[in-house]
Structures are given as C-alpha cells and as structure tokens.
Amino acid sequence: MTTWEEVVRLSSGLPGVEESTSYRTPALKVAGKLFARLREEAEGGLMLVCSMEEKEALLASGDPAFYTTPHYDGYASILVDLDKVGREQLVELLEEAWRAKAPAKVLKERSAEPNP
Numbered sequence: 001m002t003t004w005e006e007v008v009r010l011s012s013g014l015p016g017v018e019e020s021t022s023y024r025t026p027a028l029k030v031a032g033k034l035f036a037r038l039r040e041e042a043e044g045g046l047m048l049v050c051s052m053e054e055k056e057a058l059l060a061s062g063d064p065a066f067y068t069t070p071h072y073d074g075y076a077s078i079l080v081d082l083d084k085v086g087r088e089q090l091v092e093l094l095e096e097a098w099r100a101k102a103p104a105k106v107l108k109e110r111s112a113e114p115n116p
Contacts, residue, residue, distance in 0.1 A: 035098050
C-alpha cells in the first residue's frame with residue numbers, strides 16, 4: 001500500500017515541490033499551485049491534476065485504481081486509489097500533474113537536469 005509519505009518522497013525530486021495543505025488536507029504544490037491532494041472524504045484517494053483527455057482515458061481503461069466522483073465531474077483531475085495503483089504509473093502521473101502546474105522557469109530547471 002502506498003502512503004502519503006511515499007507520495008511525498010516520490011515527488012521530492014521534482015523542482016519546486018512543496019508540502020502544503022488544501023481543504024485542510026495534505027497537499028503538494030509547485031509555485032503555490034496545487035497538483036496533488038490526499039482526500040480524507042469517505043471515498044479517500046489521491047487527487048491528481050491531469051488533462052481531461054488523460055482523465056477520460058484512465059477512466060475508460062477500467063483500471064480500478066482510477067475513479068472520480070460527481071464533485072470532480074468536468075474538472076481536469078483524477079482520483080487514484082493508492083492501494084491499487086502501480087508505483088511506476090504513480091510516478092508518471094505525479095510528474096504529469098507537476099508539469100501541468102509548474103511555471104516555465106521551474107520546467108526549464110527540470111529539463112536542464114542530467115538524465116540518470
């Protein structure tokens with residue numbers, strides 16, 4: 001099972017990531033912009049920013065790791081069940097969410113980093 005602490009650790013290598021809160025729950029932001037939030041509502045899960053196209057594709061895949069609620073209908077974000085999502089896919093989704101919100105200067109920092 002992936003924990004919030006693991007989500008934070010997986011995101012820590014991305015430039016400008018800061019731990020914060022959103023709606024009084026743990027969140028990750030870049031340059032003050034929310035890209036991930038741990039939901040404590042009944043359905044739980046991790047909210048990640050994504051494109052509407054990505055959201056539709058993830059939901060259409062039938063993978064039980066991805067879902068939405070009526071509250072998120074029409075919003076470019078996906079809910080992720082941390083008990084069901086694979087680590088590699090979570091890493092990819094976290095970076096995509098970060099890229100969607102990071103300012104150009106921060107994105108440039110990331111592209112200037114050497115590839116391991």
